[in-house]
Amino acid sequence: MEGARVAEAQHVTIDRIWPDPAVDLDDDALASELLVADRMLRVNFVSSADGAATRGGLSGGLGDAADKRYFELLRRAADAVLVGAGTVRAEGYGALRVGEESVRWRVAHGLTPHPVFAIVSGSLDLDPSSPIFTEAPIRPVVITAAGHDTSGFAEVADVIEAGEGQHIDAAAAVAGLRARGLGRILNEGGPHLFGALLAADVVDELCLTLAPSLEAGDAPRITAGELPDPRGLSLAHVLRSGSTLLLRYARERMDGHHPEEQQP
Numbered sequence: 001m002e003g004a005r006v007a008e009a010q011h012v013t014i015d016r017i018w019p020d021p022a023v024d025l026d027d028d029a030l031a032s033e034l035l036v037a038d039r040m041l042r043v044n045f046v047s048s049a050d051g052a053a054t055r056g057g058l059s060g061g062l063g064d065a066a067d068k069r070y071f072e073l074l075r076r077a078a079d080a081v082l083v084g085a086g087t088v089r090a091e092g093y094g095a096l097r098v099g100e101e102s103v104r105w106r107v108a109h110g111l112t113p114h115p116v117f118a119i120v121s122g123s124l125d126l127d128p129s130s131p132i133f134t135e136a137p138i139r140p141v142v143i144t145a146a147g148h149d150t151s152g153f154a155e156v157a158d159v160i161e162a163g164e165g166q167h168i169d170a171a172a173a174v175a176g177l178r179a180r181g182l183g184r185i186l187n188e189g190g191p192h193l194f195g196a197l198l199a200a201d202v203v204d205e206l207c208l209t210l211a212p213s214l215e216a217g218d219a220p221r222i223t224a225g226e227l228p229d230p231r232g233l234s235l236a237h238v239l240r241s242g243s244t245l246l247l248r249y250a251r252e253r254m255d256g257h258h259p260e261e262q263q264p
């Protein structure tokens with residue numbers, strides 16, 4: 001992903017269509033409205049107009065310059081970036097590092113220079129000698145189930161144990177990050193991890209880039225797995241750059257219940 005949705009981040013015009021229409025918003029305006037709460041779990045995906053989450057097996061082909069710019073701003077406003085190991089492997093993630101402008105903005109807003117990179121893996125099929133760990137500007141976190149041998153990561157990462165066997169308890173994973181003071185969590189996918197977070201009902205927001213393309217084929221959607229019932233969303237904003245829409249939804253909670261508040 002360092003080569004896909006991130007590397008080409010550049011300035012491209014982004015307008016707000018709803019609410020409060022405004023043209024050519026600057027990075028500060030866009031990022032500031034993402035710092036809405038100290039504790040929240042935001043999810044970010046790009047999808048084609050017909051629901052494909054990948055092109056040629058990767059997300060990068062779907063994202064244009066506006067998506068890449070906003071992708072960086074979402075990281076700018078996060079304490080931790082949470083990613084499933086499937087996405088880390090498929091997209092070839094390197095060390096998670098925001099740009100210099102983002103570092104300046106973060107420090108001025110009382111955040112650490114870079115967000116913590118947190119990777120969810122049941123199999124621990126991750127290489128501790130990869131740049132993800134060896135070039136990390138801030139010590140990453142590996143989240144796995146209890147009982148695994150995590151000694152290979154002792155030098156390069158902190159480990160959070162959440163769940164048993166191959167199944168990681170998504171609510172416990174989020175609680176483990178929160179216990180480290182990482183309140184603003186950004187999940188960059190993938191579909192299986194998003195599905196697990198939805199099933200655990202710990203998702204507060206979805207930022208969805210709707211790419212102006214039709215892909216057909218059998219690409220995955222942005223969610224995978226089973227949900228006990230559909231999750232409602234309410235629209236928080238609509239940004240536009242050319243024919244690309246950058247949508248932000250809040251998770252609608254009919255009962256006002258926030259499950260993670262019950263976590264220690």
Ligand SMILES: NC(=O)c1ccc[n+]([C@@H]2O[C@H](COP(=O)([O-])OP(=O)(O)OC[C@H]3O[C@@H](n4cnc5c(N)ncnc54)[C@H](OP(=O)(O)O)[C@@H]3O)[C@@H](O)[C@H]2O)c1
Nearest residue numbers: 045046059084085086087121122123168189190192193196
């Ligand atoms: N359109 C977009 O914005 C976007 C964003 C992200 C990814 N993607 C695409 O999505 C595809 C990858 O999909 P994916 O669903 O495999 O990605 P994923 O959710 O990132 O990865 C699944 C893997 O993550 C770990 N994992 C996640 N949740 C778990 C849980 N509850 N319990 C145990 N392990 C868990 C497991 O790793 P282990 O196998 O190590 O146990 C599992 O195999 C790629 O093609 C990628 O390009 C698209």
